Amino acid sequence: MKELEDIVKAYHTACRQGLKTALATVVHVEGSAYRQPGARMLVTENGALIGAISGGCLEGDALRKAQLVIMQQQPMLVTYDTNDDDDAKLGVGLGCNGIIHILLEPVGANDPDNPVALLQQIAGNRAPAVLVTLCTLHNRKAPQPGTCLLLTANGTLRHHITDDALQTAVIADAQQALQxxxxVIKTYIAAQNNFTALTAYLPPAPQLLIAGAGNDVLPLVKLANLLGWQSTVVDGRPNYATTTRFPEASRVLVAKPAQVLSQVTTDNNTAVVLMTHNYNYDLALLSQLLPLSLPYIGVLGPAKKLQRMLEELQDNGIPISPQQRARIHGPAGLDIGAETAEEIALSVISEIKSVLSATTGTCLREKTTAIHPREQQIILQQHL
Incomplete structure (x- = not known):
C-alpha cells in the first residue's frame, strides 16, 4: 500500500510541475521474478521512477519504453524473457528465470478515471479494494485497455469498460475477488478479441497499535512508518505520549486501558504490541483485547511475565480459548538475537509481518517450494 501512496504523491508533484507520466504494471509472470503481478511503477517524462517492477534490472529499459508511451499517448505491452542467457538482447542483466509481462499506460491528467486517479481512491484508506487491469496478453499490437475498474468494500464502482459482455464478466469477477x-488472472475469450484481466485484491495496510511510549517504542514506530503501516501510540503518561516524540505515528493517545478501544478502530489487519513496561496497564489492556478477532497480540518481556498475566486473567474469571491464546505472542518477536531497541523493533515487526502473511518466518533457503505461490500464475479462461 505504501508503494501506491508514493505513486499518487509523486503523480501530483509531477502534475504541479507540468510533467507527463506513465504507469507501469506487472500484469503477468511466468516462472520466477522479483516482483509479482500487481507491482507498479510511475515514470515521469524527465526520467523519475517511483515504485518498482523488478529488482532494478528492468527499470532502465522500461523507462525508455514508458517515455515513448508518454510521447505517443498509447499504452504498450512489453514482455521480458529472463530465461534467455543472452542479456545483451535487452541490454540488462537478468537471470530471474521467468517471463514478465508489463503494461505501460499513459496517465491523462484530465481523465478523472485515469490509472492514478483510481489508485488514489485506494491509497491512504484502510479498506480493501479490487483493481482490474486489462490487456491483450497474446497480441501486443491490439488495443490495451489498461487499468479500467475499481471496486471498493463500501460498494464504490468506477470503470470504463464499454463492451457490455466483458463489463458484466469483469465486474462479477471483481466482486468475487473482493469477497x-x-x-486472479483470467482471459475473456470473445469473437473480436481476447482480453486478459489482472483482477488484483488489495488489502488495507496493516495497522499497528502500540501500548507504551518509552524510548524503545521510537524505532518500532519509525520502522512501521517506513513500511507504510499506520501506527497508533497509546500511553497513560501525558509527558511521554506526545506527537513531538512520535512525529511518524498516525495517532498518539493519552488514555487509560479502559479508554483505548473506544478511540481505536481495529480489524483483521490490526496488530497490537504491549510494551508499556507497566504490568498492570498491559494486563488491563490485554483483557480488553482478548474478545477481539485480532491476528496478533505481542507482549514484550519474558515468557514468565505472559504466563503470569494469563493465569491472573483466568483467576479473575476471564476465560482464554485456544484460539485466543494462539493469537498472543510472548515474548514478542522472532529469534534473531536482538539486543538493542532497534533490533527488537526489527524482530517484532518481522514476526507481525510473518503472522499477517500466514508464513513461518523461516529462512528462504529452507523452503522446498517456490517463494511465491505458483497458482497465482495460472490464467483462467472464460468465453463471453
Whole structure:
C-alpha cells in the first residue's frame, strides 16, 4: 500500500510541475521474478521512477519504453524473457528465470478515471479494494485497455469498460475477488478479441497499535512508518505520549486501558504490541483485547511475565480459548538475537509481518517450494 501512496504523491508533484507520466504494471509472470503481478511503477517524462517492477534490472529499459508511451499517448505491452542467457538482447542483466509481462499506460491528467486517479481512491484508506487491469496478453499490437475498474468494500464502482459482455464478466469477477480476498488472472475469450484481466485484491495496510511510549517504542514506530503501516501510540503518561516524540505515528493517545478501544478502530489487519513496561496497564489492556478477532497480540518481556498475566486473567474469571491464546505472542518477536531497541523493533515487526502473511518466518533457503505461490500464475479462461 505504501508503494501506491508514493505513486499518487509523486503523480501530483509531477502534475504541479507540468510533467507527463506513465504507469507501469506487472500484469503477468511466468516462472520466477522479483516482483509479482500487481507491482507498479510511475515514470515521469524527465526520467523519475517511483515504485518498482523488478529488482532494478528492468527499470532502465522500461523507462525508455514508458517515455515513448508518454510521447505517443498509447499504452504498450512489453514482455521480458529472463530465461534467455543472452542479456545483451535487452541490454540488462537478468537471470530471474521467468517471463514478465508489463503494461505501460499513459496517465491523462484530465481523465478523472485515469490509472492514478483510481489508485488514489485506494491509497491512504484502510479498506480493501479490487483493481482490474486489462490487456491483450497474446497480441501486443491490439488495443490495451489498461487499468479500467475499481471496486471498493463500501460498494464504490468506477470503470470504463464499454463492451457490455466483458463489463458484466469483469465486474462479477471483481466482486468475487473482493469477497474471497484473492487475486486472479483470467482471459475473456470473445469473437473480436481476447482480453486478459489482472483482477488484483488489495488489502488495507496493516495497522499497528502500540501500548507504551518509552524510548524503545521510537524505532518500532519509525520502522512501521517506513513500511507504510499506520501506527497508533497509546500511553497513560501525558509527558511521554506526545506527537513531538512520535512525529511518524498516525495517532498518539493519552488514555487509560479502559479508554483505548473506544478511540481505536481495529480489524483483521490490526496488530497490537504491549510494551508499556507497566504490568498492570498491559494486563488491563490485554483483557480488553482478548474478545477481539485480532491476528496478533505481542507482549514484550519474558515468557514468565505472559504466563503470569494469563493465569491472573483466568483467576479473575476471564476465560482464554485456544484460539485466543494462539493469537498472543510472548515474548514478542522472532529469534534473531536482538539486543538493542532497534533490533527488537526489527524482530517484532518481522514476526507481525510473518503472522499477517500466514508464513513461518523461516529462512528462504529452507523452503522446498517456490517463494511465491505458483497458482497465482495460472490464467483462467472464460468465453463471453
Amino acid at each position: 474471497t480476498q484473492t487475486s
